[in-house]
């Protein structure tokens with residue numbers, strides 16, 4: 001029973017994979033695939049491989065990106081820190097978390113990586129996508145999305161969980177935490193919450209401590225957020241949502257990107273798969289803009305990602 005549904009997932013996956021399957025044994029196919037990205041001007045005008053997605057030892061945030069980051073996230077004005085303060089905080093992070101200093105690889109590097117980005121939309125409910133999601137090399141999830149009790153629909157594997165202090169949750173000992181730093185305080189929080197404890201609050205109370213494997217902590221490069229805002233969103237929203245950052249991050253981490261759980265449910269409500277809609281007037285949520293969803297659909301139309309929208313019907 002279990003096996004047959006695994007098999008079914010595998011078959012579905014093989015059907016949806018564009019070229020990844022060939023990459024495992026043929027290098028020339030790799031260049032074919034790379035060309036496919038490079039041959040699309042719409043894509044190449046936006047996708048910039050040179051932007052480093054994660055903080056590393058060599059990390060240098062430009063003053064330009066720093067200014068953007070401080071000015072445009074709305075959450076920043078409560079902070080009075082300078083570029084030097086930022087560097088001090090980053091240095092402390094590099095000392096505390098080895099994965100940052102090593103520049104951790106997001107998965108098996110020698111082959112075509114397949115990423116699943118698992119959003120939180122209610123249309124995952126009864127989707128039975130679980131097995132399909134678990135087959136991927138890299139599985140990105142966001143914030144507090146639960147797994148327990150939803151395994152059949154959302155899978156069990158998580159290689160990376162994207163979160164920020166206000167959305168933080170405990171992780172198991174094999175999941176990477178990817179901090180989305182929307183402000184300098186978020187980096188301070190990370191360092192404290194995994195060591196001596198964070199005393200204070202941001203714009204709302206946050207956890208003083210979290211359980212995370214320190215070897216698996218990564219931090220998104222603030223310059224990457226600036227790039228997504230400037231190049232992908234053409235500065236059309238205040239700052240990119242976690243969900244949109246996750247999709248663009250996956251494009252930078254993986255050759256093949258499969259996106260689950262994005263978009264409104266069948267009633268056109270935007271709700272989470274684990275809870276009843278609290279506010280039906282929320283629309284697209286706080287900052288999950290139309291522009292972002294338009295771009296995600298555009299990426300799917302141009303076959304740069306595969307968007308799993310519909311329900312995976314039970315047989």
Ligand SMILES: *[C@@H]1O[C@H](CO)[C@@H](O)[C@H](O)[C@H]1NC(C)=O
Pocket residue numbers: 173174213214215216
């Ligand atoms: C944390 O992750 C590292 C690297 O994968 C691993 O070697 C280590 O055993 C993990 N720690 C725990 C407590 O599981």
Ligand SMILES: *[C@@H]1O[C@H](CO)[C@@H](O)[C@H](O)[C@H]1NC(C)=O
Pocket residue numbers: 172173174
């Ligand atoms: C990691 O977590 C699992 C399950 O929570 C546990 O069985 C295992 O012993 C842990 N590994 C280490 C190295 O702590």
Ligand SMILES: *[C@@H]1O[C@H](CO)[C@@H](O)[C@H](O)[C@H]1NC(C)=O
Pocket residue numbers: 267268269271276277280
């Ligand atoms: C979704 O919205 C419709 C009205 O647009 C409402 O009737 C329905 O109850 C909502 N669904 C949920 C899960 O709240």
